[in-house]
Amino acid sequence: MEGFLPLEWCIVWWLIALPCLVYGVWRLKKVMDADREALPLLGVTGGFIFILSSLKLPSVTGSCSHPTGTGLSAICFGPWITSVICAIVLLFQSLFLAHGGLSVLGANIVSMGIVGPCVGYAIYRLLKDTSVNVYVTVFLATALADMFTYIVTSFELALAYPADVGGFGTSFIMFMGIFAVTQVPLAIVEGIVLALVFKYIVALKPDILVRMNVFSESQIIAARGEA
């Protein structure tokens, strides 16, 4: 939320976010040069993240719980491009809906655009070539991307406002505890929803997934068989 983090922390998170964004922009250029048809998909995943993350529930910690929707984009384009998409979406959110804010944008990009997708992507890469079902992979990647977004948010809040007794650790546990009430069920629901969305994509537009090397052709065929 705008104005919630002190100035020094706003700057710190911006400094962490910027190099990742620059790298993401470079990767984005490569993808866009290589495959023009990726552009509509990039746009839709961005719009999708916007819609999902604007369904917000109040939480007590100066921030609020909402689905993030970043896992899907992380699977399709990798975490760095996702961070650029996220940065654009977060900017829109602060200007369209007054969610988030400009000073805390850096912190939000780090939690929702960088760490969350990185975790989601790592899980996807780990499980991709195993015998684990494609939909289970998508479920785990998206749900954990969401969870980690909130762990990092608690981390950011606790660093800015350490408790008087017990310092950073206590306030980290407190912020996490408050988030967990809303965020754990939300992450599970988000995982289920995105896995089902993925099922639609597999059923209707499998070709682009194969072309972008998200899953191999045989995996898609197997997944379609199950669907």
Added chain:
Amino acid sequence: MFEELLEDVAQKNGLREVNTCLKLTAGLSALVLCLLSTGYGSPLFIALVLSAAVLLLARVDLRIYVELFLVPLWFAMMSAIVIVLISGGEHIFWSWNPLPFLSLSVSSESINTGFFILCRVIGSMSALLFIALTTPMTDLFVVMRKCRIPDFVIDLGMIIYRTIFFLMDQVQQVYRAQVMRLGYSGWRESITTFSMMCGAAFITSWDAGDDLIRAMDARCYDGKFALLGENRPVELRPLAALVTFIVVSSVVVVASHGMTLL
């Protein structure tokens, strides 16, 4: 299902014709001043001035503005309470140690901290709302291009911008139809229905995006949207108002240094 987008308000606000850079400077400098302030006086002063500007100059409806403010204000109140409880101080009014590592207390110092953070949120929110309510995104794209942000990033921004409206339209239609068919009558139904809606909206917008790119390609799209950068001149009166605002606010920030409630 969705709140009214600030964009709709921004497209027809009273300050629409003022130079975008001036409005952005006003909003961003107010934001920085709020974050720089150490007493609660200056964020409240900035909030007062900017709210007056939004309501009187931009002629934004009072009801919309108050509603926009209430939600974050509520969050801010709750968060300020958490901070009051976890940060200690010397003059303790009340304390409680429910767990060995957790100690909650209320002291005059922690009330001061909590109140200050609340005021800072109010000040910065008013700065954000000032930008959001007076400057439509389309104007910001022009400014971004001037700031040398790569063209394809701006293009992606514009495509996302368009997709958001398309998706919302889709989602609203599908949602209404689903509600009428009792799609959200139970917990399990809700999840299935909601995923169906997301999936359908995702695929339709994707198709629409494909169509858009094809249509643009047919019209010689070379990876760069042409933007009509209407150059609104910097006029003397808004400029004078901006300079006065920044100078007076900076003075207030310095004067209210360390100002506390208790």
